[in-house]
Amino acid sequence: MSGHNKWSSIKHKKGATDAKRGRIFTRLVKEIILAAKNGGGDPETNPRLRTAIYSAKAENMPKDNIDRAIKRGTGEIEGVQYEELTYEGYGHNGVGIVVDVMTDNRNRTVAELRHTFSKYGGNLAETGAVSWNFEQKGFMQVPAAGLEEDEFMMQALEAGAEDVELNDDRFDIYTGSGDFHTVIAAIEKLGYPVENAELTRVPKNTINADDFASKLMKLIDQLEDLDDVQKVYANFDISDEVLEALNKE
DSSP: OHHHHHHHHHHHHHHHHHHHTTHHHHHHHHHHHHHHHHHOSOTTTOHHHHHHHHHHHHTTOOHHHHHHHHHHHHTSSOOOOOEEEEEEEEOGGGOEEEEEEEESOHHHHHHHHHHHHHHTTOEEEOTTTTGGGEEEEEEEEEEOTTOOHHHHHHHHHHTTOSEEEEETTEEEEEEEGGGHHHHHHHHHHTTOOOEEEEEEEEESSOEEOGGGHHHHHHHHHHHHTSTTEEEEEEOEEOOHHHHHHHHHO
């Protein structure tokens, strides 16, 4: 899953920037609301809500904010009603892009997406055009400092992980979507801190984007900046040298 490896690194470094803008809380609140709406307000019986709360706590969201979002989802508190939609498109050189959104106005959302794709070198596509190339997986990271690589990888695999990769100063751990929460619990029980846990889309095949990485990331940046967008996935890979240059921009 090395193609997702660098993409996940970019995403989580970009996530820190989003946090500074205060936008990550908005996205987390939307996810909690919709998770509670669809599966109920009890995280013990609602795995999606449990994941959303986990992510919110990882970003130090106050408990009152989390509780209020849950109550909005269950209808105990009135608020905007969101629906969850997925759009697909193409970036530069045929890179496939999947965009998950939560919106209270789908006409506004699709207009903004179409405009952004067009302005920054891509285009919207029909449903199913690129999503076939992505698998839903669980993803989490564990800091690698002080850990022996082979020993930790063996423990993670025994805990139910499908794949483990050392990525700079963290281990990237992938699971089947249905095993996600079980693996988190098993790894935490072993005493390891879990970070950046999420259900994600991992590309089956990737396109090398070294020659157009800056333009592609500009498109992705602009898509992620749209208020209704929750997550953006793309099936590209880039070299370490280009990744380093991007992270300095």
